[in-house]
Amino acid sequence: MQNPPGFTEAVRQELANLPVGSATVVAAELAALCRFAGRLQRTGGDPSIRLVLTSTSGAVARRAFRLLQQRYAVRAELAVRAPGGVRRRSTYEVRLADARHIAADLGLVDAAGRPVHAVPEGLDAVRAAAYLRGAVMAAGSFSAPGRPAHLEIRAGSVAVADGLRALLVRELDGPVTLLTDARDRVVCKSGAAIGELLVLVGAPGAFMRWDERRFRHQLRSEANRLANADAANVNRTIRAASAQIQGVEQALQQLGMDGLDHDLREVALARLANPAASLQEIGELLDPPVGKSTVHRRLTRLLRLASEGPSA
Template identity: 30%
Template structure:
């Protein structure tokens, strides 16, 4: 199962005991993926309307029907007449409009609303590859409402138009973690945090390895250039013409062509610091440049 599927599985099991929060979550499910069908009364059956949820996730559909039963005592096989359907729309809001602000005025109800919205139209990428969570809205006003609900918890999201959808999305790992906390998905939150830590550790190790590799390459290149300059001086200038400190430096570098500056300094008596070694090697390179002119 995908990470997104795991999140929905956890959220589908979460049942808030407060009825007003149950209504807010149901309103999100009905508003974003509710399905309304007309029953013609074939074979003597009752004519009216049926309710359902347009989703491929069975857990989401079960959650929706459970909320319908708990909040308005509507069974899965119940046929509603037009008055009952309009009464439900009055309570939950028309599916053509954003959810009534009165249903989500409390912080706890906005949590439930966002949980229902994610179950209905939310998705999330695999955190090991990228941080991305989104809600695909068919109505721009509903996208704005979702963004505002998310912002009320001090979480920033953005909206883009993708084909026929107004997509509310988050791309920051910290924001996604906070949203999972708001929706009350602690297990998924901890799994995501563990993945983030592992990903950041790997990134830090890779950066350090790359940095050390770059430093090694830089050191090797510098040492090769120093040896080349010293060899040029030995042939075209003569070590006997060098001041004693530079002559000794040239001899030690030729003897230890791959050694770092600190190790070269330890070959002197008394030992020489890195800055001293670097200064003498630079002087030798400058002499070599003049000798080449």
């Protein structure tokens, strides 16, 4: 039986199987696929440009092949490279021999054929989502649901990473970090923002899986926090009640029951009879009931009288 794909591959497969959008949406998605998973090759002084798009996901490679065919009516070459050497997995390549006009149309090169690293200008919300979808399919990597939230998109250059980060910040609610190292990557550690991105790019199934696990993890953490807080509150209540009971007993020994006015006598008896009760619960036992601040004031007066002695 075949093992289910990991979460990152499941996201890629869900996105790769989405219906193909309009021409401008396809162009935005292709621009990101080619920028984040592709490379442009030249040979000597030949002005032509060869496009090679590489992915470890067959679904992503087939998506790129299909989009190129629909947008530009070209038939690229789709090849599979078996594992070997440093490659531990099969890799899929989409190759297009004469791709200069496509690279220019997608904003990958300028009119002179020089590389362009900026995000395409003027992306509206729909095309921005398509561009981010292409980036996620091409170079995104997600932590497993239920683990500490982590999304990483490898960009290949600081300029490309910086443009992607700016677009993510514009579209998402959550911190996005640019890491400039050997891989030049954009990182997001906000679980909510990652979930928002999954919905934005068109992966509701992955979002449900992501958010359910994340919610269950948060729920367990919150339950543990509340349990610890409740235990701490109980311990504080017991310590406070113990000190109050000692003070009440001392006051009664020094002053006697007749030496206290009605309010103090009533709260003293209620405290002694209910050693584990909170101040609010003590107040509810009095006649008439009073709030915990009133109980606190009366006990404070009682303890002060005990410390001053009978002469008070």
